[in-house]
Amino acid sequence: MSQLSARRRSVNAIMLTLTGVCTVVAVGLLFFILGYLLVEGGSSLNLDFFTKLPVAVGETGGGMANALLGSAKVLILATLIGVPIGFLAGIFLAEWATPGLAAAIRFVTDLLNGVPSIVIGIFAYTLIVLRTKQFSTWAGGVALGIMMIPIALRSTEEFLRAVPNSMREGAMALGATKSRTIFSVVVPAAIRGLISGMMLNLARVAGETAPLLFTALNNQFWSPGWNQPTATLPVQIFTFAISPYNDLHRQAWAAGFMLLFLVLLINITARSIVSRGGLKAR
Amino acid sequence: MASASTSVPEARVPSSPRASVSTRLFSGDGITLAVVFLAAATIIAITLLLVIELWINSAASREKFGFAFLATSVWDPANGEFGALPFIFGTVVTSALSLIIAVPFGLGAAIFLAELAPPKVSDTMTFLIELLAAVPSVIFGLIGIFVLLPALNTVVPFLKNHLGSMGLFSGPFYGPSILTAGVVLSVMIAPYIISVSREVLLAVPRDLREAALALGATRWETTWQVVVPYARTGIFGSVFLALARALGETMAVTMVIGNSPRIVASLLAPGYSIASVIANEFSEATGNLYTSALIELALVLFALTIVLNGAARLLISATTKRRKK
Numbered sequence A: 001m002s003q004l005s006a007r008r009r010s011v012n013a014i015m016l017t018l019t020g021v022c023t024v025v026a027v028g029l030l031f032f033i034l035g036y037l038l039v040e041g042g043s044s045l046n047l048d049f050f051t052k053l054p055v056a057v058g059e060t061g062g063g064m065a066n067a068l069l070g071s072a073k074v075l076i077l078a079t080l081i082g083v084p085i086g087f088l089a090g091i092f093l094a095e096w097a098t099p100g101l102a103a104a105i106r107f108v109t110d111l112l113n114g115v116p117s118i119v120i121g122i123f124a125y126t127l128i129v130l131r132t133k134q135f136s137t138w139a140g141g142v143a144l145g146i147m148m149i150p151i152a153l154r155s156t157e158e159f160l161r162a163v164p165n166s167m168r169e170g171a172m173a174l175g176a177t178k179s180r181t182i183f184s185v186v187v188p189a190a191i192r193g194l195i196s197g198m199m200l201n202l203a204r205v206a207g208e209t210a211p212l213l214f215t216a217l218n219n220q221f222w223s224p225g226w227n228q229p230t231a232t233l234p235v236q237i238f239t240f241a242i243s244p245y246n247d248l249h250r251q252a253w254a255a256g257f258m259l260l261f262l263v264l265l266i267n268i269t270a271r272s273i274v275s276r277g278g279l280k281a282r
Numbered sequence B: 001m002a003s004a005s006t007s008v009p010e011a012r013v014p015s016s017p018r019a020s021v022s023t024r025l026f027s028g029d030g031i032t033l034a035v036v037f038l039a040a041a042t043i044i045a046i047t048l049l050l051v052i053e054l055w056i057n058s059a060a061s062r063e064k065f066g067f068a069f070l071a072t073s074v075w076d077p078a079n080g081e082f083g084a085l086p087f088i089f090g091t092v093v094t095s096a097l098s099l100i101i102a103v104p105f106g107l108g109a110a111i112f113l114a115e116l117a118p119p120k121v122s123d124t125m126t127f128l129i130e131l132l133a134a135v136p137s138v139i140f141g142l143i144g145i146f147v148l149l150p151a152l153n154t155v156v157p158f159l160k161n162h163l164g165s166m167g168l169f170s171g172p173f174y175g176p177s178i179l180t181a182g183v184v185l186s187v188m189i190a191p192y193i194i195s196v197s198r199e200v201l202l203a204v205p206r207d208l209r210e211a212a213l214a215l216g217a218t219r220w221e222t223t224w225q226v227v228v229p230y231a232r233t234g235i236f237g238s239v240f241l242a243l244a245r246a247l248g249e250t251m252a253v254t255m256v257i258g259n260s261p262r263i264v265a266s267l268l269a270p271g272y273s274i275a276s277v278i279a280n281e282f283s284e285a286t287g288n289l290y291t292s293a294l295i296e297l298a299l300v301l302f303a304l305t306i307v308l309n310g311a312a313r314l315l316i317s318a319t320t321k322r323r324k325k
Helices: A002-044 A047-051 A065-096 A099-114 A117-132 A137-161 A165-173 A178-189 A191-206 A233-241 A246-278 B008-015 B021-025 B030-057 B059-070 B085-116 B119-134 B137-166 B178-202 B206-214 B219-230 B232-248 B251-256 B274-284 B288-324
Strands: none
Touching (some): A002 A246, A002 B085, A047 A065, A047 A246, A065 A099, A065 B030, A099 A137, A099 B030, A099 B288, A117 B030, A117 B274, A137 A191, A165 A178, A178 A191, A191 A246, A233 A246, A233 B137, A233 B251, B030 B059, B085 B119, B085 B178, B085 B274, B085 B288, B119 B178, B137 B251, B206 B219, B219 B232, B274 B288
């Protein structure tokens, strides 16, 4: 009896310790990645990185100014395409749709959300690049914009639903129409959540590489306007990392550090906006 | 603004939840409703269009190869022969390998976070693990190339000496391989398994734990024989979700898998996955057949992930709904 008990006790202790080890390893990996990029990337980062174009292979120096601007342009386009569609559709789902219709739209949205990013890239290619016969900033923006829609919809719906019904009833009792109620009462009440949802959404697509490979393609130089191929930060990291040159590897680390820093910063900011009490309604 | 047209009898209509969409379209909030409805319809249209575009643009390959496309293993763009098998093989094997590593590991961490850690610690740790999920995949690729590959080069000789006879760890090892891709993938999908499984475990009613403990079970026995079986369905859901991620993951895999379209029964050999062949060859593909073969690969990948995602959602909602009863 006491022997069995000792065995059970040690199994208990060993397994519980192991679960703790798993957790520590998972968190440790994050800090390892952060630390590694900080050391490798931070040391490669300099003013040239932000102001200069990439140089020809073999030369040293150069920067990623065009990729930084290209990424910003693609992300602005993506936001302008993805966020309005997702936001408005989210309003429809939260405020108007009958449960059956809402479930159907939600189902389709989840399907779209599960589509691998490389497939979205192919889709944007057939949709824009094949028709305009040109790789462009525009095509890259459409690819990422499509990826933003599902999350914009789901977060809008979720945060609007969290607004108590009494607020809607109060506004309508005062004679406001439904649209007035939504835009003057419900949306402002959920605004923190909405903003943080959009930020998380942006952070997610900011690191996407695969959908840009054959939409925005890449560019050694500046990309004027919206109708030409453009360099972007993630694609540049990929291209440089698989190249055989040490100098380009250093650039890749610097760009990786920048990208990770931005993505995590947006993530942390977005989460702190919500946790500071914008969602007491829930 | 639509508000100007409101009158008392009309105001009654939109507040009724049962009024049909068409009734409301003409009741003062018409413009808003039309706009938001259009946005929702756009999403459905985009999804349909995606399927249609993939279908149409893969026509040349579908007509030429039929179902044999999925079962032949020759990938020879120069001679116009395209078989998807090496890529399906690579995708399935790397994903399976990543699950073998990430499931026990992720479930362990989820158990710790849901059952043992004090709420504050658990929330902080979960926050950090969710940040790990936010790391872009190209960064995982970067770490994979420059940190994991050298590290594996020191571990693999040991594996070969001790497990080489099994065949899985045989043959030469150059670095980029199925094994490397599987390891990188496992790190990328573990956060999903951890955070979803934790939610599911937290949804298990407290009485079950208390009853088991009161019967004299240890903490571990309670968790493993009572809590985990109860949450089984949801945990499977989290695994399916992670698997769908792994199948579609492109950049990190492309950077470390070795890009060789051959089927070799060793984890140390370089391979190729569906997503990575598209990433590598699509922008350089010449000729209609080549392009459409790659688009058909995208169609295959799309179908695979749709099925897995659907199954995952069914399983997860089956467990989390039970909590509300």
